[in-house]
Amino acid sequence: MREAIDAAYVKALAQEILSIDSPSGYCQSVIKRIEQECALYDGEFQRDNKGNGIFTIAGKDRSQTIGVGVHVDTLGAMVRSIDEQGRIRFTPVGGLIWPTADGEYCNIRTRDGRTYTGTFLSLSAAAHVYKDAKSRPREPEQMYVRLDEVVESAEDVRSLGIAVGDYLCIETKTKITDSDFIKSRFIDDKINVASVFGLLKLFAAKKIQPQYNVSFVFSTYEEVGHGAACLPTHIREFIAVDMGCIGDDLSCNERQVSICAKDSSGPYDYQMVSKLIELAKEHQLDYAVDVYPFYSSDASAAMKGGRDIRAALIGPGVDASHGMERTHYKALENTIALLAAYLQEGAIRA
Structure with missing residues (x-):
């Protein structure tokens, strides 16, 4: 699956999206650009009252929906x-x-x-x-x-x-090196806009349909704590795709996809996390499982907002979070492949 990901597309879109100004509450330009990209794929794009973008694609079973969250706001x-x-x-x-x-x-x-x-x-x-x-x-x-x-x-x-x-x-000072490192401010979390569209292009090219409907939520207030607090009510499961942490007492590196078992908001859904680990092993992905000490996500915001969902958190390993951040293309590749496997598996349980 990883070899079918369009690396040039992912990197070019990452370069462009990372360069758009979008601190929390000032995300209209980046959401407009995302809406333009969504028009290349089969699905329905909407905006909610907070300015979040929501792009929904049809699954084989249209009775249920998995949410995939990426935040586009920055510091x-x-x-x-x-x-x-x-x-x-x-x-x-x-x-x-x-x-x-x-x-x-x-x-x-x-x-x-x-x-x-x-x-x-x-x-x-x-x-x-x-x-x-x-x-x-x-x-x-x-x-x-x-x-x-x-x-x-x-x-x-x-x-x-x-x-x-x-x-x-x-200014983000975004640069992608010849060795495939991506260094920029605000890799957290606009890099995963590129991950999501890498996934959408992969699905389109391979004619892959997810098991259930998928709503991609591009949130605009995550950095201030309430980005996805009010998810659409049709979403049953929610995967936040955000940065993976690197540092002392953590396992992840810049080339891996990180699966978060627990952060400062508490543990994530046991069965979802277990399934993600199982799929990472099955597809021979480079991954790590970690506990993030000072972190919360859009999934945290949704649960604190009272949404009745199961939730998990994954993402590419990112060094020096909230400073001069860096990741590697391999981490995006592993993130896209893990998300693709999960969405095809049909993880929602009755």
Whole structure:
């Protein structure tokens, strides 16, 4: 199955999707692009009231539906205030590791459609000026955004149309190396938009129909905790396809698909996790089973939102989460193959 995955398609789409600005709550552009891609495949695309995209394909048995969740929102920031020197002070959107943002470029998106550029900096950015340039904490209260416009006051900034509540979107610096490493900000979780479409293209090329209907949910508020909290009621089982964790006391590497048995929201469905492990072994996939210590997913949000579902979590191994992230194409390949096997198996139980 893995050899039939269109690697060039997956990597090209990953490059494009990762480069679209989409911090939580500002996902209209990426959802529009996903809707365009869905039009290449047989199915029905809808948007819910929160702006989540939902693409449903028919299964052999149309009486039941499996949900597959991918979140398209990322980390970022929002204008909190503009100081008297014309510096933009900000509030975080999601939990970025802020020392990694020092010196990073960003796009400032105004509500009337204008875009400006800037740079995240420490308030003690110059080593030749500030004694604490190296030691000052890199955290939102101690940082600002330097705007690439001639501004010397708050009024100068406001005259450009920049206001409190405008989004600050960090450049992703996406690069796919000759050795098939994919390094970028926000691999979590837009890389799995590419995984889902790699799966859809595989199914279309091989004329594979899943056992049950499948609704792919592209959620827009996962990073702030409520992305898939209100899943469509027809979904019986839900697989969140998100990043796999790499680090101390964990087994996964950047080339594997990770199967999460438990995260900070609790254990995932025992039978679903067991089936995923069984399929990974049967199809000789490179996989790991792990417990994530500081993690929750769209599946967690759905269960906390009161949905009566069984849920599981898988995804490609990703290094340095919420910082300068990296994975490998092999991890996508293993993720796509495991998801394909699961959807063909027909895992819903009466």
